[in-house]
Amino acid sequence: MDMLINGTAAMAADETWIEVNNPATGEYIDKVPRGSKEDVNAAVEAADAAFGAWSQKTTRDRGLILCRAAELIRRDHKDLARLLTREQGKPIRESTDEVRGCANILEYYASIAGQPDGEAISLGKAGDCLVTRVPLGVCAAIIPWNMPVIIMGWKVGPALLAGNTLVLKPSSSTPLTNLTIAGLLQEAGLPAGVLNVVTGPGDTTGTALVQHPRVKKISFTGDCATGRRIREMAQDHIRTLTLELGGSDPMIVMADADIPNAVEGALRGRFYNAGQICTAVKRLYLHEKIAEEFISLLTAKVEGLTIGNGLLPGTDMGPLNSAEQLGRISSVVSETTGREEGTIRTGGCPLTGPGFEKGFFFKPTLITDVAPDAALLRNEVFGPVLPVMTVPDLGAAIREANHSKYGLGASVWTKDLSTVKQVFREVNAGIIWVNRHLTVPPEVPFGGTNESGIGRENGFKALDSYTQSKTLYLGW
Structure with a gap:
């Protein structure tokens, strides 16, 4: 070629x-x-x-x-x-x-x-x-x-x-x-x-x-x-x-959200293309009233993903693109746990064994109890690792969402129009999704701050x- x-x-x-x-x-x-x-x-x-x-x-x-x-x-x-x-x-x-x-x-x-x-x-x-x-x-x-x-x-x-x-x-x-x-x-x-x-x-x-x-x-x-x-x-x-x-897109889920729909949104938004998307969900902020239920449902979904060769039928997530990518993701997870900046809920390591010997596979990972200033939140993590934080209210979620050097995309999951308006006004991002994430049709301007x-x-x-x-x- x-x-x-x-x-x-x-x-x-x-x-x-x-x-x-x-x-x-x-x-x-x-x-x-x-x-x-x-x-x-x-x-x-x-x-x-x-x-x-x-x-x-x-x-x-x-x-x-x-x-x-x-x-x-x-x-x-x-x-x-x-x-x-x-x-x-x-x-x-x-x-x-x-x-x-x-x-x-x-x-x-x-x-x-x-x-x-x-x-x-x-x-x-x-x-x-x-x-x-x-x-x-x-x-x-x-x-x-x-x-x-x-x-x-x-x-x-x-x-x-x-x-x-x-x-x-x-x-x-x-x-x-x-x-x-x-x-x-x-x-x-x-x-x-x-x-x-x-x-x-x-x-x-x-x-x-x-x-x-x-x-x-x-x-x-x-x-x-x-x-x-x-x-x-x-x-x-x-x-x-x-x-x-690139970016470190926040996803904010409020107490009135359609929880099953939001769980699917977080699953696809983080693990599509093994998390290797600029606008992927890279930080998940859950209202404290629904956090426990949400994390439980999302954990089950993540553990049900089929990982493997993308050419095989039924594969939900393929490998990372390179050995360098695998090394970066492994390092950021190890640093997070080594510094006690988060708790691995599921995943957290490369996939090895039959079928994974020569590929660059990493288990889809959820990390909870993440420290506010952890590198996992402040830097862009370009892989299948999702940090999950609990917030008491919308104001706290917006403050955390804006605590980033990036500003590409963000999403809010709610049924309340006033919540949508506040997020649109106050969150620093080039695109704000409501009750969805990732979608960018060709008619829609795309870029960040x-x-x-x-x-x-x-x-x-x-x-x-x-x-x-x-x-x-x-x-x-």
Whole structure:
């Protein structure tokens, strides 16, 4: 599986490779080139050369290509889902949802392709102005490993519809489905050079892409430390940034909530994709009146999850993506118990034994009695570990929810509209869910506050971040 530059496959300049392996079994799947700075330059040049013709097409024509690509993704969704599970580890059901979600995103942007943009401003005797929006040029998208297909859709859809060309760098551990979908976009009629995919490590290909002077916008999804470095590097050339840098989402459950529904919400919100989602439920705050019942019900649900190879029927949760991820999760749990900052209710260790010998499996874990300043609460824990706290009232829940450097998402589970209003006003987050968590349809703007990043993805307004205004002043 080679990089795609200018619509054709290209080998890395140094002819070295990165192996892609199944995190559930350790099996070799494929290899991709270890790209270099020269490969990034070639991709940017191809995108720059294609920009003129692509930007002159109507949004309707560009939207039709996105629509055709969505049809091809749906046609091949079973193969794409299987490939995604093999390289990422998630259960096939979740991979299928993600692949179909990518098609939904491309269809959404195709559906708004004919909507007008810009405005006319009458200035009386001073004249008239016509303000339109024009594409930026060559854009860069850096994709993480946890939800590579859905996030590819978030970035490719608005960037291409707006008339930009794009260089995309997937994660080194999950590049295969991204490359395959790029090929489907090409099959759908995307001209050569409009979308280029360069594989390779972040410290080489990623850095070269961020520092390239002809890249006008960078859209990055990943960890806070890398996001800060990208922001610093981008200052050398004035450009637009969208940074989605993760979070530590609180889930607040009040005494009047539908408890069975909230238990299911906590289960899915934390353990979907083995907890490896930016907007996963990472802190659970329960009103003291329902805490004991809730924890008992949730514990039974967690202990009933089937863990294993995502390709096997009936699997509820797959492995973590890498040995590094497994090490991080094991460490944070060990530190929490070693410092007596929490009590393990269930789980708390890697899975070993038959069927788990070569994979990166960790038992889904609930930890209660968590100390208010425990690292488990203050840092983002990107895995299947859920800290559970009891609170006396809504005010306490909101104070604890805001005791975080992040601000991506949050949810409140209640039947009381006044409670919803207070949470919406006072909790620091880019999106507040009510009686649900995780759901982000393509129509809904998505992004965070504080250290969760800058800018928004999704929705009609996402097009604004891929365009700039241009004014015609008529002074007659």
